[in-house]
Amino acid sequence: MSYEPVIGLEVHAQLQTRSKMFCRCSTQYAGAEPNTHICPICAGFPGVLPVVNRRAVELATRVGLALNCEISPSSRFDRKHYPYPDLPKGYQTSQYDLPLALRGHVTLGDNGQQRRIGIVRVHMEEDTGRLLHRSSPSGEVYSLVDLNRSGVPLLEIVSEPDIRSAVEAREYVTKLRQVLRYIEASTGNMEEGALRCDANVSVRPVGQAEYGAKVEIKNLNSTRAIERAIEYEIRRQIEALESGDGVRQETRGWDDAAGVTLGQRGKEYASDYRYFPEPDLPPLTMSESRRGEIHRGLAELPDARRERFVALYGLTPQDAADLTLTRETADYYEAVVAELREAAPARLAANWVRGPLFGLVNRDNLAITDARVSPKLLAELLRMLHDGEVNATAAREMLEETYRTGRSPREVAVERGLMQVSDASALGPVVRAVLERNPKAVADFRKGKQQVVGFLIGQVMRETKGTASQDTARTLLLEELSGSQAGAP
Ligand code: ADP
Ligand code: ZN
Ligand code: MG
Numbered sequence: 470m471s472y473e474p475v476i477g478l479e480v481h482a483q484l485q486t487r488s489k490m491f492c493r494c495s496t497q498y499a500g501a502e503p504n505t506h507i508c509p510i511c512a513g514f515p516g517v518l519p520v521v522n523r524r525a526v527e528l529a530t531r532v533g534l535a536l537n538c539e540i541s542p543s544s545r546f547d548r549k550h551y552p553y554p555d556l557p558k559g560y561q562t563s564q565y566d567l568p569l570a571l572r573g574h575v576t577l578g579d580n581g582q583q584r585r586i587g588i589v590r591v592h593m594e595e596d597t598g599r600l601l602h603r604s605s606p607s608g609e610v611y612s613l614v615d616l617n618r619s620g621v622p623l624l625e626i627v628s629e630p631d632i633r634s635a636v637e638a639r640e641y642v643t644k645l646r647q648v649l650r651y652i653e654a655s656t657g658n659m660e661e662g663a664l665r666c667d668a669n670v671s672v673r674p675v676g677q678a679e680y681g682a683k684v685e686i687k688n689l690n691s692t693r694a695i696e697r698a699i700e701y702e703i704r705r706q707i708e709a710l711e712s713g714d715g716v717r718q719e720t721r722g723w724d725d726a727a728g729v730t731l732g733q734r735g736k737e738y739a740s741d742y743r744y745f746p747e748p749d750l751p752p753l754t755m756s757e758s759r760r761g762e763i764h765r766g767l768a769e770l771p772d773a774r775r776e777r778f779v780a781l782y783g784l785t786p787q788d789a790a791d792l793t794l795t796r797e798t799a800d801y802y803e804a805v806v807a808e809l810r811e812a813a814p815a816r817l818a819a820n821w822v823r824g825p826l827f828g829l830v831n832r833d834n835l836a837i838t839d840a841r842v843s844p845k846l847l848a849e850l851l852r853m854l855h856d857g858e859v860n861a862t863a864a865r866e867m868l869e870e871t872y873r874t875g876r877s878p879r880e881v882a883v884e885r886g887l888m889q890v891s892d893a894s895a896l897g898p899v900v901r902a903v904l905e906r907n908p909k910a911v912a913d914f915r916k917g918k919q920q921v922v923g924f925l926i927g928q929v930m931r932e933t934k935g936t937a938s939q940d941t942a943r944t945l946l947l948e949e950l951s952g953s954q955a956g957a958p
Pocket of ligand 1: 475476477478479627628629630631669670671680681682683
């Protein structure tokens with residue numbers, strides 16, 4: 470029998486705010502000593518009053534809008550109870566039945582083949598602290614609690630079970646991360662824990678309408694882990710069904726080193742959390758005008774930008790996708806095009822940004838914004854190339870030097886003798902010297918072998934280290950050849 474995987478993802482993203490969700494503690498605790506960025510609110514003392522971070526609400530609304538969701542005019546915070554040492558209050562302040570945003574979607578793929586993955590909801594909550602597991606010299610294992618992360622604003626983005634393969638799950642998270650970064654809602658850095666993913670996986674016989682029992686795989690912290698864990702889990706579930714054991718609804722963990730998912734505990738249900746409305750926080754209202762204001766402030770999203778690049782600059786969908794992968798590269802590219810002011814085609818700029826420049830930047834693991842080649846300098850180089858002042862080989866050499874030093878490409882070209890020579894008075898002596906050294910070619914030309922002209926141009930190029938203008942070299946060669954022919958006895 471063949472089976473179809475059904476996958477839904479729950480993604481947690483840390484919002485990029487300066488302060489925490491319900492207090493004024495700083496979120497910039499990376500590298501700080503444990504428990505140095507805490508106060509009675511985020512440390513969970515009783516009798517304190519939380520205050521909602523306005524910026525967090527704005528960023529969460531941006532995300533809802535970017536994911537095509539409806540923004541609730543009124544939403545609410547709830548207490549989600551569970552006992553754990555990293556959760557000093559004994560409950561997490563979250564949103565349950567009235568989340569900030571509902572019913573959206575993410576589009577995967579580009580023009581050719583598009584797939585829509587539904588978004589069930591986007592809600593706000595707070596992060597927990599962290600446990601640091603240690604062992605004493607005598608081998609006793611104990612845990613330390615660090616509450617620096619406690620109360621950091623988090624967004625939970627829940628997808629519909631619309632994903633149908635491990636690869637698609639990876640694409641979905643990659644796309645989500647791209648959008649979050651574009652709108653500056655989250656760094657999306659999975660290795661730092663700013664983006665975390667739980668994957669719900671089930672399989673069903675092809676053609677069956679009902680979903681099978683699902684397994685939730687917790688805390689996948691790289692796109693690779695997401696793909697591998699789901700791949701593994703699909704296989705495990707199919708085997709369990711085939712062997713007649715069946716799939717048990719449960720929570721499993723991913724062991725990255727072993728490449729397997731492991732049973733952790735039975736699945737808990739919403740009623741286990743004893744959700745109830747947070748009495749210390751008023752309902753969260755989002756007026757039509759505030760929502761509109763946030764919408765207008767939203768950056769152009771990757772899909773729209775990619776399509777605009779195709780339409781406006783005549784790029785291929787692939788070039789446009791590569792250039793819009795991050796907002797920074799798209800901004801860089803558009804800055805180059807603006808500098809060029811149509812002095813060279815936007816397509817030429819696309820080829821050079823995507824090819825040689827990305828090559829250098831990726832080799833050195835640099836952000837494009839840190840490259841010494843500013844858009845202005847690259848535009849200078851491209852104008853020279855387009856005007857025939859330098860050839861492509863020279864332009865590459867100039868790019869590398871400008872990339873290394875930030876010097877003007879023109880300066881580099883002049884200093885290194887890379888400027889194309891199209892000046893007849895400079896090329897004339899070279900052409901005559903080449904003819905003198907190749908009497909056989911000259912004789913062949915007179916016998917009517919036109920092809921030798923190509924060979925002679927090649928010699929001129931070699932003589933000038935590729936800087937001669939081919940057109941000028943050809944004209945001068947033909948002049949000299951017909952001249953010497955006329956003068957021959
Ligand atoms: P729970 O009540 O267990 O939290 P939800 O209905 O809230 O379940 O869904 C949680 C996540 O699991 C969502 O992303 C949803 O798309 C996904 N999901 C729900 N049912 C299935 C299923 N049968 N197989 C795979 N994923 C599922
Ligand atoms: Zn605090
Ligand atoms: Mg759930």
